[in-house]
Amino acid sequence: MTFETSRRSFLKFLPLAAVFASIGGAAFRFLRPRLSAATDAWLDVASVSELTGPQPISRKIVAEQITGWAITTEEHNVFVLPAKNNQVVSAICPHEGCEVAWEQNTNRFSCPCHESYFAADGSRISGPAARGLDPLPARVQDGKLQVQYFSKEQATRA
Amino acid sequence: MRSNTGIHAWLQTTTGIVAVLLAVQFLTGVLLAFYYVPSVDHAYTTVSFIEKVVSSGSWIRSLHHYGSQWLTVFVFLHVIRLFWTSAYVTNKIQWILAVLLLGLVMAAGGTGYSLPWDARAFFSTRVAEGLVAGLPFAGRIARLWVLGGSEISTVTLSRFFALHVLVIPALIGIAVVWRLYRSQIAELFGSRDAIAAGIVFLALAFWTLKHPAPLGPSAVEAGADYLPRPGAQFLWLYQSLKYVPGGLGSVVGVVLPGIVLAVLVGLPWLKRQRLIAGSLLSIGVVLVVIMTTAQYFGDRRDPKTARQLAKQVAAEEAWRREPFTPAMITLAATSTTNATASGGAPDMYTKFCASCHGSHGQGAQQGPLKFPPLLDVSAKPRRSIDDIVGLLKDPTAYGLQPPMRSFATKLTEEQMREIAGWIVKLKR
Numbered sequence: 328m329t330f331e332t333s334r335r336s337f338l339k340f341l342p343l344a345a346v347f348a349s350i351g352g353a354a355f356r357f358l359r360p361r362l363s364a365a366t367d368a369w370l371d372v373a374s375v376s377e378l379t380g381p382q383p384i385s386r387k388i389v390a391e392q393i394t395g396w397a398i399t400t401e402e403h404n405v406f407v408l409p410a411k412n413n414q415v416v417s418a419i420c421p422h423e424g425c426e427v428a429w430e431q432n433t434n435r436f437s438c439p440c441h442e443s444y445f446a447a448d449g450s451r452i453s454g455p456a457a458r459g460l461d462p463l464p465a466r467v468q469d470g471k472l473q474v475q476y477f478s479k480e481q482a483t484r485a
Numbered sequence: 486m487r488s489n490t491g492i493h494a495w496l497q498t499t500t501g502i503v504a505v506l507l508a509v510q511f512l513t514g515v516l517l518a519f520y521y522v523p524s525v526d527h528a529y530t531t532v533s534f535i536e537k538v539v540s541s542g543s544w545i546r547s548l549h550h551y552g553s554q555w556l557t558v559f560v561f562l563h564v565i566r567l568f569w570t571s572a573y574v575t576n577k578i579q580w581i582l583a584v585l586l587l588g589l590v591m592a593a594g595g596t597g598y599s600l601p602w603d604a605r606a607f608f609s610t611r612v613a614e615g616l617v618a619g620l621p622f623a624g625r626i627a628r629l630w631v632l633g634g635s636e637i638s639t640v641t642l643s644r645f646f647a648l649h650v651l652v653i654p655a656l657i658g659i660a661v662v663w664r665l666y667r668s669q670i671a672e673l674f675g676s677r678d679a680i681a682a683g684i685v686f687l688a689l690a691f692w693t694l695k696h697p698a699p700l701g702p703s704a705v706e707a708g709a710d711y712l713p714r715p716g717a718q719f720l721w722l723y724q725s726l727k728y729v730p731g732g733l734g735s736v737v738g739v740v741l742p743g744i745v746l747a748v749l750v751g752l753p754w755l756k757r758q759r760l761i762a763g764s765l766l767s768i769g770v771v772l773v774v775i776m777t778t779a780q781y782f783g784d785r786r787d788p789k790t791a792r793q794l795a796k797q798v799a800a801e802e803a804w805r806r807e808p809f810t811p812a813m814i815t816l817a818a819t820s821t822t823n824a825t826a827s828g829g830a831p832d833m834y835t836k837f838c839a840s841c842h843g844s845h846g847q848g849a850q851q852g853p854l855k856f857p858p859l860l861d862v863s864a865k866p867r868r869s870i871d872d873i874v875g876l877l878k879d880p881t882a883y884g885l886q887p888p889m890r891s892f893a894t895k896l897t898e899e900q901m902r903e904i905a906g907w908i909v910k911l912k913r
Contacts, residue, residue: 339676342683346505349690350512350548356540357516368847369913389817393849396520396527396534396809398840402817468912 363394369466369473378409378472383429383436383447385418390476403476405463406436408448415465415474416449422456436460494677497570499563501678502685503586506556507661509686510593513549514650521600523646525639528602529703530812536700537809543697548689550698550716553594555689557718560587564749565770568762577753578667582660584749589657591742594718596649602642603700604707609715610637610645612726619735699801712793714784721776724783745769808888810840831907833900837892846911863909873905874898 370388378384383406391400404418404426418426425440435452436445443454450459463474520539522531535542564583567573573580598609614637618628633640701707715723726734745765752758784790830844841856843849848858862868867883868876876883878893878901892901 339674339679342679342686343505345683346508346686350509353541353545354516357542357545358519359540368843368845391844393811396531397812397814400813400815400817400844
């Protein structure tokens with residue numbers, strides 16, 4: 328192959344390179360992820376009058392977030408801790424994000440995935456989790472306990 | 486057989502152009518699939534999302550849309566070029582694959598047209614249903630198989646999607662690989678091919694930058710006066726169907742093209758090849774040119790049609806300026822949203838207001854667009870129930886900017902009063 332022909336055979340792929348470069352560049356922008364925008368709405372958890380006793384109380388809250396082309400309304404489990412001045416903690420394990428359950432007989436939260444354990448006040452007892460259950464911002468309004476919901480990703484981003 | 490000099494060499498670059506346009510279709514198709522959802526309740530939303538929110542989305546979709554039309558034209562020219570050089574004698578496989586590719590590219594265009602599920606997609610699916618149902622003998626069964634049931638439904642859309650993104654591309658892929666296997670790339674893709682393909686791609690890229698792919702109103706929102714028009718590669722069929730009585734439509738639209746393709750595929754084994762293929766191709770060219778021209782001028786001659794089409798274009802432009810309306814997805818077993826604190830939102834609020842202002846007035850953000858929350862809005866001046874009703878009728882009178890628009894024609898006085906009465910109770 329002479330120099331002349333090898334240069335020409337290289338040049339003929341330039342238009343092809345242009346195709347892939349222009350669509351490839353657009354593809355990067357096209358596929359770039361969009362951060363979900365959680366709303367900072369205050370969500371009702373329960374009436375304060377219902378929240379009594381030493382045990383954590385499991386409640387479901389319904390939160391909205393804008394995810395891509397949809398506004399997704401999703402249910403999340405939280406625990407109210409009446410013994411700790413009605414603090415609300417997320418049920419998401421701070422280790423890998425499974426949902427912890429309250430074990431009444433052993434008086435602790437346990438994570439079904441990797442055996443992290445948390446005390447009744449949400450603090451870490453043992454297992455791979457690096458910290459206790461994440462508290463959510465809470466307030467009392469008109470006799471109702473309300474929280475703002477943040478996902479694990481948002482809680483740990485700060 | 487390839488000429489190496491002069492105009493003949495340039496006329497033979499259709500191979501390279503078709504190869505590059507196929508690559509563009511594959512690349513852009515893969516990208517679109519990252520957002521598109523083939524279901525009747527989300528298809529239109531996801532295509533709108535690609536058009537309005539995703540960076541370069543409108544260009545990628547336009548490349549795919551117009552690319553498919555250009556591809557059809559160039560595959561057709563490719564077949565004519567092969568006929569010219571008697572490839573059905575000298576290179577039978579190449580000839581057969583080219584004819585099959587033409588059929589596959591048409592099929593891809595036909596199935597792809599249904600996917601955005603806008604009004605024209607819906608009508609195109611209806612026409613496909615009618616054409617298949619009208620087939621002699623097998624029509625009834627074929628219709629059920631195409632639709633996946635007795636009516637057009639979300640299952641139909643899934644079928645068109647599977648055919649469009651899996652079955653047809655796989656068959657095209659087999660044809661391309663077979664073609665590459667039979668010859669050397671260097672022989673297939675010369676310098677002239679590269680130049681011609683580069684020019685065609687540049688032209689397509691600039692055309693699509695200026696012209697976004699059309700998207701009509703969603704299938705549910707289209708008015709009864711909506712005039713659907715198919716893609717450019719099917720205008721000949723659209724126009725032909727006007728001239729033949731009902732039952733014969735399937736013959737013109739499916740049986741005859743099928744027979745023509747079958748004869749062309751079998752051409753290497755037929756006698757009088759030049760005569761048969763020559764007449765079929767020239768009849769095809771004449772028919773397509775006449776019908777497409779008739780369609781083009783027909784739409785412009787009739788003032789009523791022209792007015793309606795202009796109205797549709799204006800409506801589409803207005804739609805492009807509106808912000809994207811996200812879909813609502815509920816992943817909750819209990820239906821107790823926070824809105825119950827101040828009473829559930831009125832249905833009309835959920836329908837018209839919630840996508841921007843949130844299901845319980847908390848506001849929202851879409852990219853650079855911020856939609857104001859409505860919580861505590863009654864504490865502001867000029868936001869009594871009467872004011873909010875007035876504002877819904879004429880937002881500019883209250884100093885509000887688009888995208889907030891007037892709902893005077895969409896809501897009754899009573900509905901506006903119900904929404905306003907609910908909004909003033911919203912507290913932070």
